[in-house]
Amino acid sequence: MRRVPAAILAVACLVAVGHMTAQEPSRTDQTFRTGVDVIRLDVTVLDKNRHPVRGLTANDFVIKENGRVQRIVAITEVDAATADPSPSAWMRHASRDVASNDLGDQLGEGQAVAIVLDDFTIPDDSVEMAVSTREISRFIVNSLGPSDIAAIVYPFKSGRTQDFTQDRTKLLAAIDKFDPEQPEWLQLQPRYSGPIEGDIQRYNTAIGRHRCMQMQPVIPTLRAVTSRLATVPNRRKALYFVSVGMPFVFRPGQAQCQTMLYDELRKSFETAQRNNVNIHGIDPAGAAGYQRYLQQTRVHNVRVIPGRDLIAARDAASRRQDFLELLGEQTGGRPVVESDDLEKSVAEIFEEYGSYYLIGYETTNGDPDGKFRRIDVDVPGRDLDVHAKSGRWAPNKDSAVENTGPKQIRCLFDCWHQPPPPSDFQLVGLAPTQPLRVRAALYPVARAAEGASNAVEIAAVVTVRMPAVIRPAEDILTIVRTFYDASGRASAPVQSQLTRHLEPELGDETRYEVYSHFSLPPGRHQVRFNATSRVADDSGSVIVDIDVPDLSRGGAALSAIVLGNAPTASRSDPLAALLPIVPTTARDFAPGDQVRALVKLFPGDAEPTVPVEMDVRIVDAQDQVVVEMPPSSVPLEAFSVDRSAEYALDLPLSKLKAGLHLLSITATFDRNRIVRKDLVFRVR
Numbered sequence: 001m002r003r004v005p006a007a008i009l010a011v012a013c014l015v016a017v018g019h020m021t022a023q024e025p026s027r028t029d030q031t032f033r034t035g036v037d038v039i040r041l042d043v044t045v046l047d048k049n050r051h052p053v054r055g056l057t058a059n060d061f062v063i064k065e066n067g068r069v070q071r072i073v074a075i076t077e078v079d080a081a082t083a084d085p086s087p088s089a090w091m092r093h094a095s096r097d098v099a100s101n102d103l104g105d106q107l108g109e110g111q112a113v114a115i116v117l118d119d120f121t122i123p124d125d126s127v128e129m130a131v132s133t134r135e136i137s138r139f140i141v142n143s144l145g146p147s148d149i150a151a152i153v154y155p156f157k158s159g160r161t162q163d164f165t166q167d168r169t170k171l172l173a174a175i176d177k178f179d180p181e182q183p184e185w186l187q188l189q190p191r192y193s194g195p196i197e198g199d200i201q202r203y204n205t206a207i208g209r210h211r212c213m214q215m216q217p218v219i220p221t222l223r224a225v226t227s228r229l230a231t232v233p234n235r236r237k238a239l240y241f242v243s244v245g246m247p248f249v250f251r252p253g254q255a256q257c258q259t260m261l262y263d264e265l266r267k268s269f270e271t272a273q274r275n276n277v278n279i280h281g282i283d284p285a286g287a288a289g290y291q292r293y294l295q296q297t298r299v300h301n302v303r304v305i306p307g308r309d310l311i312a313a314r315d316a317a318s319r320r321q322d323f324l325e326l327l328g329e330q331t332g333g334r335p336v337v338e339s340d341d342l343e344k345s346v347a348e349i350f351e352e353y354g355s356y357y358l359i360g361y362e363t364t365n366g367d368p369d370g371k372f373r374r375i376d377v378d379v380p381g382r383d384l385d386v387h388a389k390s391g392r393w394a395p396n397k398d399s400a401v402e403n404t405g406p407k408q409i410r411c412l413f414d415c416w417h418q419p420p421p422p423s424d425f426q427l428v429g430l431a432p433t434q435p436l437r438v439r440a441a442l443y444p445v446a447r448a449a450e451g452a453s454n455a456v457e458i459a460a461v462v463t464v465r466m467p468a469v470i471r472p473a474e475d476i477l478t479i480v481r482t483f484y485d486a487s488g489r490a491s492a493p494v495q496s497q498l499t500r501h502l503e504p505e506l507g508d509e510t511r512y513e514v515y516s517h518f519s520l521p522p523g524r525h526q527v528r529f530n531a532t533s534r535v536a537d538d539s540g541s542v543i544v545d546i547d548v549p550d551l552s553r554g555g556a557a558l559s560a561i562v563l564g565n566a567p568t569a570s571r572s573d574p575l576a577a578l579l580p581i582v583p584t585t586a587r588d589f590a591p592g593d594q595v596r597a598l599v600k601l602f603p604g605d606a607e608p609t610v611p612v613e614m615d616v617r618i619v620d621a622q623d624q625v626v627v628e629m630p631p632s633s634v635p636l637e638a639f640s641v642d643r644s645a646e647y648a649l650d651l652p653l654s655k656l657k658a659g660l661h662l663l664s665i666t667a668t669f670d671r672n673r674i675v676r677k678d679l680v681f682r683v684r
Contacts, residue, residue, distance in 0.1 A: 161429025245320025
């Protein structure tokens with residue numbers, strides 16, 4: 001029975017601006033709450049026909065940590081098809097109002113998928129394999145759920161890569177670029193010296209890697225993509241490797257390149273095993289397709305040894321298929337080889353991995369020794385295939401936060417689990433992983449009191465998330481804020497620091513929000529926040545796009561919808577004079593959370609002569625109106641001296657089913673001035 005990993009607990013991040021304080025709605029980020037000694041597992045159970053087994057309870061599972069049976073304290077069954085239904089039109093096009101440097105924040109109930117198209121190994125003179133590669137890749141994209149994000153990655157022509165996105169059009173356009181070629185500057189290396197001669201090794205001298213990695217860029221690409229997926233906490237991650245495979249034997253050798261590639265691939269496996277990344281190798285050649293290709297006349301003299309066509313072709317194809325099967329065996333993925341119905345096989349993968357269990361157990365070994373604990377999950381007495389996390393890292397007694405493995409900068413020996421350097425992400429066209437997870441939202445809320453006459457005051461809310469602190473700690477946050485105008489010109493950076501006292505609390509992360517405000521002229525801007533946390537010993541950046549309206553003239557306008565809490569005591573935070581609620585960047589709420597929504601109304605040149613009518617409705621993922629607020633209005637006397645007014649309402653979260661929803665607020669100033677704002681949120 002193969003054992004594969006599940007979701008690593010969230011390793012999050014934090015950020016601050018100016019003099020800042022933080023509050024947020026009560027939260028239960030996961031299906032069930034966990035304490036610092038409760039470990040969560042993501043477990044898939046398949047029957048002998050590889051169909052998901054549903055309806056299991058805590059009594060059906062046995063969990064062992066380093067051979068000792070553990071007590072299960074919570075279990076939830078998850079079905080992706082139910083949790084993430086087919087999208088309505090608004091779900092495809094409604095933009096998110098919170099920027100984040102964390103892929104997990106973009107997912108909702110979805111999964112992260114990377115499709116690696118092997119433009120280095122798939123023969124450049126086989127039209128059949130090129131067409132098959134594009135077709136099966138399109139099928140994968142079209143099989144994604146509405147909340148899934150995906151990337152298309154090219155190991156060789158990295159400029160064709162499409163980084164992670166929910167935009168299906170961009171993904172399909174990247175797939176259409178697949179066209180294996182052998183440019184003139186592609187150099188041939190000495191032929192493979194093993195039993196099968198003629199297995200051409202190629203490398204691009206322009207790639208900034210060690211020569212061994214240039215000769216075989218697929219393996220470092222797999223590591224970079226696996227490491228990028230591993231940054232997504234508590235969600236399913238899958239890597240589809242569309243390739244005929246490589247004639248690579250997974251063992252160290254006397255040659256430098258063999259050992260280096262072995263080490264690189266082992267690091268990929270270690271990362272996948274610890275972070276629930278399933279790698280599925282898919283052979284686009286179909287049943288015996290690569291064998292047939294090797295025996296074709298046009299490749300006969302290059303690919304195989306004369307007189308040994310059949311034997312050599314079988315051996316070469318077998319070696320490559322072994323590589324695809326190795327990927328699945330090491331990571332819990334499913335290899336698709338010798339199949340002439342690739343779409344059926346991929347559909348089965350989506351079914352198998354679309355249903356799973358979230359299980360929490362209370363560890364009997366809570367010692368913060370920083371060591372790795374082996375985890376075994378079984379359903380005794382039944383012939384079932386159980387896939388679960390292979391282990392976890394215990395906290396380190398010398399660290400203030402939970403340990404997710406030693407940092408790369410401190411890792412000198414046995415560093416299989418460490419991510420590749422940031423340059424490796426850039427070489428395959430992906431954004432580098434950012435250690436500190438940051439998200440931010442900006443709201444134009446008032447005319448600026450000082451400066452340019454048409455400047456607008458901007459309220460900034462920035463959230464930092466880090467691994468749960470396990471003892472009280474004083475954190476020092478350093479924030480660098482930079483503005484960029486529509487032409488890309490940058491302002492002088494503004495730096496600030498904040499000291500924050502952190503206390504241990506229930507949950508698997510420490511998170512708080514910080515506030516500031518500043519003014520910007522009307523127009524389109526980007527604001528970059530870079531944060532460094534001393535406790536987390538990490539940094540992270542996020543870029544927020546904002547359209548600043550001209551509130552001194554022009555038509556009527558609404559601010560973006562702000563979500564937050566009604567204050568329970570007097571406030572001293574920087575936004576106290578600008579917003580009557582304490583805002584949050586959270587967009588994922590429990591039914592019992594108390595969340596208030598607020599917009600600010602700006603009438604523009606023409607002052608309202610009648611009360612402004614407000615229409616509020618909430619629609620679900622199927623585009624059905626589930627809540628329609630009674631008619632209401634904003635009276636004329638509500639408009640202040642600066643000719644603005646506020647409208648607030650409490651979200652009826654307890655009346656909403658789990659899933660994505662769209663909050664829509666429309667203000668009718670008069671017959672010719674109607675303004676609408678939308679916001680996407682999720683109920684757990």
